Amino acid sequence: MPADPGPILAVSGVSKRFGGLLALDSVSFAVQQGEIFSVIGPNGAGKTTLFSCLVGSVRPTSGSIRFRGEELSGLRNDQIVARGLVRTHQIVRPFRDMSVAENVGVGVLFGRLRLRGMKARERVDEVLGRTELGPRAAVKAGVLSIGELKRLEIARALGTGPEVLCLDEVMGGLNPSEIQQAMVLVRALRDGGLTILMIEHHVHAVAGLSDRLVVLNFGKKIAEGRPAEVLKDPAVVAAYLGDETEARA
Amino acid sequence: MSFLRRHLALVLGLVFGACLLVAPAVAERGTLNDLWNMAFFVVLASAWNLLGGFAGQVSLGYSAFVGIGAYTTVLLAKTGWSPWLTLPVGAALAVAFSIVVGLPTFRLRGPYFTIATIGVGEAVRVIASGLEFTGGSSGVRMPPGTFEFGGNYYAMAGLALLTLALVAWLRQHAFGLSLEAIRQDIDAAEALGVHSTRAKLEAHAISAGLVAIAGGLFATNFQYISPGSVFDFRLSLTIVLMPIVGGMGTVVGPVLGAMLFSYLQIKLLASPALRDSYLFIYGGLLIAVMLFEPRGIVGLGERLLGFWARWRTPALAEAGRAG
Amino acid sequence: MQKLVVVALNSLLAAGLYATMSYGLAVIYGVMRIINLAHAGLMMLAAYATFALNDRFGLDPFLSLLVVAPAFFLLGMALYATLIRWLPRSSAGPSMQSLLLLFGVWLVLQNLAYAIWGGDTQSILTPYTMESVEVLGGRFGIPQILVFGVSIVSLVGLNLVLRRTFLGKAIRAVTQNRDAAMLAGVNAGRIAAVAFGLGTAFAAMAGSMLSTLYAFTPDFGRSFLLKAFCIIVLGGMESFTGVAVGALVLAFIENFASAYTSIPVSYEDAISFTLLVVVLVAAPGGLPGLWRMLDRRAVAR
Numbered sequence: 001m002p003a004d005p006g007p008i009l010a011v012s013g014v015s016k017r018f019g020g021l022l023a024l025d026s027v028s029f030a031v032q033q034g035e036i037f038s039v040i041g042p043n044g045a046g047k048t049t050l051f052s053c054l055v056g057s058v059r060p061t062s063g064s065i066r067f068r069g070e071e072l073s074g075l076r077n078d079q080i081v082a083r084g085l086v087r088t089h090q091i092v093r094p095f096r097d098m099s100v101a102e103n104v105g106v107g108v109l110f111g112r113l114r115l116r117g118m119k120a121r122e123r124v125d126e127v128l129g130r131t132e133l134g135p136r137a138a139v140k141a142g143v144l145s146i147g148e149l150k151r152l153e154i155a156r157a158l159g160t161g162p163e164v165l166c167l168d169e170v171m172g173g174l175n176p177s178e179i180q181q182a183m184v185l186v187r188a189l190r191d192g193g194l195t196i197l198m199i200e201h202h203v204h205a206v207a208g209l210s211d212r213l214v215v216l217n218f219g220k221k222i223a224e225g226r227p228a229e230v231l232k233d234p235a236v237v238a239a240y241l242g243d244e245t246e247a248r249a
Numbered sequence: 250m251s252f253l254r255r256h257l258a259l260v261l262g263l264v265f266g267a268c269l270l271v272a273p274a275v276a277e278r279g280t281l282n283d284l285w286n287m288a289f290f291v292v293l294a295s296a297w298n299l300l301g302g303f304a305g306q307v308s309l310g311y312s313a314f315v316g317i318g319a320y321t322t323v324l325l326a327k328t329g330w331s332p333w334l335t336l337p338v339g340a341a342l343a344v345a346f347s348i349v350v351g352l353p354t355f356r357l358r359g360p361y362f363t364i365a366t367i368g369v370g371e372a373v374r375v376i377a378s379g380l381e382f383t384g385g386s387s388g389v390r391m392p393p394g395t396f397e398f399g400g401n402y403y404a405m406a407g408l409a410l411l412t413l414a415l416v417a418w419l420r421q422h423a424f425g426l427s428l429e430a431i432r433q434d435i436d437a438a439e440a441l442g443v444h445s446t447r448a449k450l451e452a453h454a455i456s457a458g459l460v461a462i463a464g465g466l467f468a469t470n471f472q473y474i475s476p477g478s479v480f481d482f483r484l485s486l487t488i489v490l491m492p493i494v495g496g497m498g499t500v501v502g503p504v505l506g507a508m509l510f511s512y513l514q515i516k517l518l519a520s521p522a523l524r525d526s527y528l529f530i531y532g533g534l535l536i537a538v539m540l541f542e543p544r545g546i547v548g549l550g551e552r553l554l555g556f557w558a559r560w561r562t563p564a565l566a567e568a569g570r571a572g
Numbered sequence: 573m574q575k576l577v578v579v580a581l582n583s584l585l586a587a588g589l590y591a592t593m594s595y596g597l598a599v600i601y602g603v604m605r606i607i608n609l610a611h612a613g614l615m616m617l618a619a620y621a622t623f624a625l626n627d628r629f630g631l632d633p634f635l636s637l638l639v640v641a642p643a644f645f646l647l648g649m650a651l652y653a654t655l656i657r658w659l660p661r662s663s664a665g666p667s668m669q670s671l672l673l674l675f676g677v678w679l680v681l682q683n684l685a686y687a688i689w690g691g692d693t694q695s696i697l698t699p700y701t702m703e704s705v706e707v708l709g710g711r712f713g714i715p716q717i718l719v720f721g722v723s724i725v726s727l728v729g730l731n732l733v734l735r736r737t738f739l740g741k742a743i744r745a746v747t748q749n750r751d752a753a754m755l756a757g758v759n760a761g762r763i764a765a766v767a768f769g770l771g772t773a774f775a776a777m778a779g780s781m782l783s784t785l786y787a788f789t790p791d792f793g794r795s796f797l798l799k800a801f802c803i804i805v806l807g808g809m810e811s812f813t814g815v816a817v818g819a820l821v822l823a824f825i826e827n828f829a830s831a832y833t834s835i836p837v838s839y840e841d842a843i844s845f846t847l848l849v850v851v852l853v854a855a856p857g858g859l860p861g862l863w864r865m866l867d868r869r870a871v872a873r
Contacts, residue, residue, distance in 0.1 A: 055440065081442040093437040095430055106430045109423045110442035116423065160442055307668055353853045360607050360671045361852055364801055368845035371794075375842065486679075493672070525686060532679030539673035540658060 006069065008033040008195050009054075009085070009164055014063030014073075016049055016219075023049040025219040026063065031164070036186065036196045038206045038227075041216035042240055047199045048090055050216070051166050054197075055087045056080040067164070084112050084163035088153040088170060090199070096142035100133055103141050103152055104159045111160020123159060131155040131185065147178045154185070165189065166197040171205055183209055207231060215239065258500050262413055265504070269406040273399065285402050285470065287511040288409040292463040294491035294503035294510075295412045296456035301489065302497035303425060304452050305432030306355070307363045310370030311488045313350075314343045314457045316377060316479040318464025323389045323474060324382070332395050336465045343461030347453045355449045358435075367482075374480035388475025391468060401470050408466065412459050417500045419455075428452055432498070460488075486531060494534055496547025505546050578710030579831045583824040585716045588723030589781055591819035593796060594803040595730060596774030598815050601804065602747035603767035605666045606656065610674040611800065612793030613681030614772055615779030618644060619788050620685050622780040626696050633696055633784045634718055640780050641773045648772025651677070652765045678793075685790035695787035715784045726777055727816070730770075734812065743767055795841045802848040808858030817859055822847065 007030035016024040024046045031037045039047050052058035054065060056077040065072040072080055080086075086107075095103050104124045108115050115123055128134045131151045136144065141152060150170055157165055167186070171179050183205055190196050200206045206213060207227045215223040215230060217239040223230045230236055272284055293311070301307050321339035326332050354365045378386040419425045427448045430438035435445050468474050478484075491510050496502025513530065517523045523530075542548045593615065600608045621640055625631040631639075655677070659670050703714040734740035745753035746763050754760050782788070782796065803822050807814030822844060829835050829843060851858060 057436065057440065076444070077436075077439040078442045078444045081440065086442075087440060089437070089440070093434050093440075095433045095437065097433060098426075098429065102426065106426060106438065106443065107441040110427060110438075110444075112442070114442075156441055305668075307672075353849060356853050359668055360666045363668070363671060364607070365849050365852065368798060368841075368848065371798075372842050372845060526683060528679045528683035528686070532676040532681075532683065535676030535679065536655065536673055539669050539676065540655065543669055 005033070007031055008068060009197070010064075010066040011050075011054075012064045012066075014050070014053055014060045014065060016046075016053055016058065017061045023219050024053070024060070024216075027214075027216065027219070027221050028063075029214045029221065029224055031195060031197060033163075033195050034190065034193070035211045036190050036198065036209050038198045038200055038210040038213035039216060040200060040203075040206055040213055041222075044218075045216040046219040047216055048168060049219075051087050051168055051197075051199060054080075054166060055085060078110070081111050081160055081162075084161075085166070086111065086157045086160050086162040086164075087166035088150075088157050088168055090168040090172065092146075092149040092153050094141035094144070094149055094152055094156075096140065098141060099138050100141055100144070100152060100155075101128065101137040104128060104133075104155050107156045107159030108161075111162070113159075113161035123161075127155050127159045130158065130188070132181075146173050147175075150174065150182070151185075158189070162194065164195045164197065166199075168199045169201060170198070171200060171202050179205060203231070258417065261501065262410075262417070265413075266406075266410045269409065270403070273402060278398075281398075281402060283511065283515060285405055286514065287507055288405045289463055289467065290487075290491060290507035290511050291409040291504055292405070292412045293460055293488045294495065294507045295409075295416050295500070296459040296463075297488050298492040298497060298499075298503045299416055299419070299428070299456045300449065300452040302492050302499070302502070303420065303428040303432065304449055305359075305428075305498075306449060306453075307489065308366040308453075309363055309482075309485050309489055310350075310366035310368075310373070311456075311460060312480050312482065312484040313346065313370050313373040314460040315464035315467065315484060315488075316373065316474075316476070317343045317346060318461030319468040319474045319479045320377070320383055320389070321461070322465035322468040323391050326395055326469075327389070327392050332391075332465070332469045336462050339461045339465045340458040343457040343464075344454045347457035348450055351450045351453045355446050355453075370480070370482060370485050374476050374482070377480050378476045384475070386476055388473060388478070391472045395469060396472055398470070401466055405463070405466050405470075408459070408462060413500065413504070415455075415459075420500060424448070424451070429498070490531060490535065492545075494538055494545050496545035496550075498544075499547045502545055502547045509546075574709050575831065577708055579827045580824070581707065581710060581712065583820065583827045585712065585720045586823040586827065587816075587819040588720040588727070589778060589785075590799060590803055590823055591727055591816050592723045592774055592781070593778035594800045594807070594815045594819055595727065595812070596771040596778065597800045598804045598807070598812065599743070599767050599774070600771035601666070602812075603743060604656070604670075604764050605661075606659075606670045606674070607666050608674050608771060608775075609671060609797070610651075610677040610681065611771070611775050612797035613678035614644065614648075614775040615782065615796060616685060616788065616790060616793040617681050618776035618779030619783035619792065620689055620694070620790075621776075622783045623689075623694050623696055623788075626698075632698060633780060634722060637722065637777055637780055640776050644776030645769040645773035647776075648769035649765050651772065652768035656764075656768060657761070682790045689790070691789060693787045693789050696783050698784070701784070713785075719781045719785060722777070722781060726774070730774075731812070739763075739766065743770075795844075798841060798848065799844045802844040802851070804858075805848055805851050806858050808860035814858060814860050821859070 009031040011030070012028045013026045014024055014028070015022065015026050027050065039050060041047055049058065053060045053073070056072065056075050056079065060073050063073070067083060067085055070083065072085070095106070101124055104127050105120065108120050108123045113123065125134070128137055131154055133148065133151055133155055136148060144152060154167065154170060171182050174182060179202060186196060186198070186209055198210070210227050212224070212226055213230055214221055215236050222239060223233045223236050269284060269288060272281060293315070297311055318339035321342055322332055322335040325335040325338060350369050354362055354369070357365055377383050383389065427438065427443045430443055431445050431448060439445050464479060467479070487510060491506030492503040493506070494509060495504065495506025517527050538545055542552070544551070597608055597611050600606055618640055622633045622636050625636045625639065626633055655673065656670070659667070659673065700714045704711045705714065705717065734744055742753065742758045742763050745756065745758055746760055750760055799822060803818040804815055806818030806821055825847065826840060826843060
């Protein structure tokens with residue numbers, strides 16, 4: 001085995017407080033390059049907050065986030081994107097008055113690659129091809145279906161030329177065949193060299209795709225490891241079902 | 250048909266430019282004055298539109314830049330400077346001021362930013378009225394011998410065309426797309442790598458510089474300025490209304506607005522009755538536009554003609570149409 | 573020390589009026605997330621209405637509140653029904669469209685006043701306008717004291733309505749969470765109309781009372797609007813108690829500045845504007861936000 005170059009993303013003791021609410025409580029984990037790494041947990045566990053901290057839209061109250069060894073916390077969102085870490089949004093945020101191609105264009109022009117001219121257009125076409133949005137390139141984003149909008153979120157992020165792609169519930173609201181398509185796409189993206197972080201509720205997808213995962217509950221990490229072990233962990237099962245039983249007790 | 254459609258604005262711009270430049274040969278002085286006014290308004294409206302329409306940051310304090318340009322020209326001319334050389338200085342000062350104001354206020358979103366800019370405009374006016382060396386509230390006069398309508402006219406016409414060309418060019422390129430992204434969803438834009446604050450500052454600076462040069466030309470043309478004429482809130486209001494009524498976020502919109510408002514101004518100055526009602530007209534226009542067609546005359550035109558007047562980078566559009 | 577007490581008392585008196593003025597803005601913002609720039613115009617119009625009633629019928633300005641307030645309440649509801657109702661609701665906070673629309677309304681109101689009363693400065697003189705009372709070495713005008721009294725009564729009344737009546741609770745519910753309130757059976761549209769009426773009524777009361785203290789022109793209202801913004805931003809935008817505190821803070825700063833520094837009164841606007849920008853930029857949650865931040869630090873792990 002070649003020497004371990006260290007994790008591409010190292011999260012240590014990250015906490016986030018919003019006024020009186022502790023959304024993240026000293027969360028730590030490491031992601032290896034080329035992994036598909038999932039973050040799961042019941043609603044309100046702090047998963048999206050974690051992503052917001054990773055990409056810089058929210059500043060962690062404490063802790064450190066190292067990307068290829070470089071400290072990210074404190075940097076702006078656009079600076080982090082320039083370094084190769086980008087996210088999609090759980091609730092899609094397309095630029096509705098722009099065409100699909102222009103939406104992707106923003107990421108291509110201003111992301112890590114900062115391409116211009118012909119190269120930019122080529123990249124836009126390439127990304128649209130990979131996410132199967134080619135035929136819709138000139139259409140205004142506002143009229144797309146939810147499945148297409150989810151793919152557009154991915155396409156926009158992809159356009160920036162990231163090394164680590166953070167997907168926030170890309171499968172939410174999709175029908176079974178769309179979920180299959182999404183899983184194929186995620187695998188293809190990883191095989192193409194990306195590292196993928198996923199927040200996902202679909203246990204089937206998580207189990208099928210992830211190399212490793214981490215489970216959050218009430219902002220705390222309660223399990224980490226391979227899907228087979230983690231998903232059988234009684235603490236994890238309790239976390240998902242626990243709210244109901246605890247409430248009744 | 251296709252060529253005309255794709256380059257409609259360019260063709261209109263060339264026609265407009267030709268009219269402006271040819272006019273001195275055929276029109277009489279009164280008409281030339283009106284054209285000068287229109288060109289002045291075109292500069293103000295188009296420059297403002299860069300930040301206000303494209304980036305969506307509505308500033309109600311742009312008279313500050315007009316005033317900075319005007320006062321720089323007059324005060325420097327009084328110490329012996331050639332009026333032409335004062336223009337870049339005014340522009341530089343306006344750019345600096347735009348950055349000083351922008352740094353704190355661009356942290357504010359939407360309406361809060363707008364409210365802050367009202368305060369800035371007022372603060373500048375109060376200070377200008379209070380300072381000794383700017384002549385206080387009675388204003389200052391250009392030194393004799395600086396008036397020359399011909400050169401000034403061509404300068405203003407040229408500035409208007411330059412502004413339009415610059416705005417159209419920016420819109421076609423990456424910078425314009427970033428402003429548009431900021432307007433639609435600033436957080437999503439940042440999540441894709443756009444440094445929103447810097448883009449806003451740049452748009453603010455470019456427009457401030459252009460407006461200041463126009464202010465300097467204004468001072469040379471009218472020879473006398475005061476806080477009431479160049480730092481007036483009414484001017485800030487007019488500057489904002491032109492692109493809003495014409496169509497924010499388009500290249501053509503501000504020009505249409507400028508034409509409408511320079512026409513209105515002529516009518517208002519001519520009739521005392523209308524002059525007293527200008528607030529009714531301005532307010533009424535604003536209400537009507539916001540209620541019925543927030544995208545102004547251009548939006549109305551689009552709706553009526555069903556034709557996407559705004560155009561994007563042609564090649565991307567081509568790729569889309571082909572794909 | 574005594575001077576400080578006088579400054580404090582002056583601030584208190586001013587704060588009452590400021591709070592009344594700001595509540596009008598806060599109610600509308602809270603329920604509809606709309607920044608009502610026409611507030612300034614409505615205050616101005618009420619001042620002129622009070623003047624007209626005093627001029628024509630000799631009606632005492634404070635008594636005329638009984639007429640002006642309900643009239644403007646209805647005016648507010650009419651404005652809502654004809655104009656505001658049609659604006660699209662923006663989920664991402666206050667919209668530019670509503671801001672500009674109401675700005676247009678302000679301009680129209682100004683022109684209306686110019687048309688009816690001309691641009692000359694007006695003021696209202698009553699037998700007690702010049703009377704004052706001496707307390708602790710400071711002189712306090714009778715109108716000032718009356719204004720404070722009326723403000724307190726109206727604010728207490730507002731508070732009672734908000735806390736004890738169904739209408740008031742509905743308003744508070746919509747302010748906190750419109751969708752949840754609708755699910756609970758609140759007719760958000762009707763509440764919005766009432767809120768706009770209330771906001772207008774309070775603007776009118778403030779304007780009416782201002783007419784007893786200051787001379788006014790149709791342009792009047794802008795600096796008070798700026799003050800009102802400053803106050804509700806200080807107060808945290810969505811808290812009614814916050815507005816009262818914000819009013820006190822601003823009034824105190826202004827009186828302090830004029831008593832102890834040589835900043836001229838015309839720069840008063842600059843004070844409220846600077847404070848507004850500073851708070852918006854440094855502490856967007858206003859004083860409550862600052863309080864929460866300090867509170868958190870105190871219990872930090």
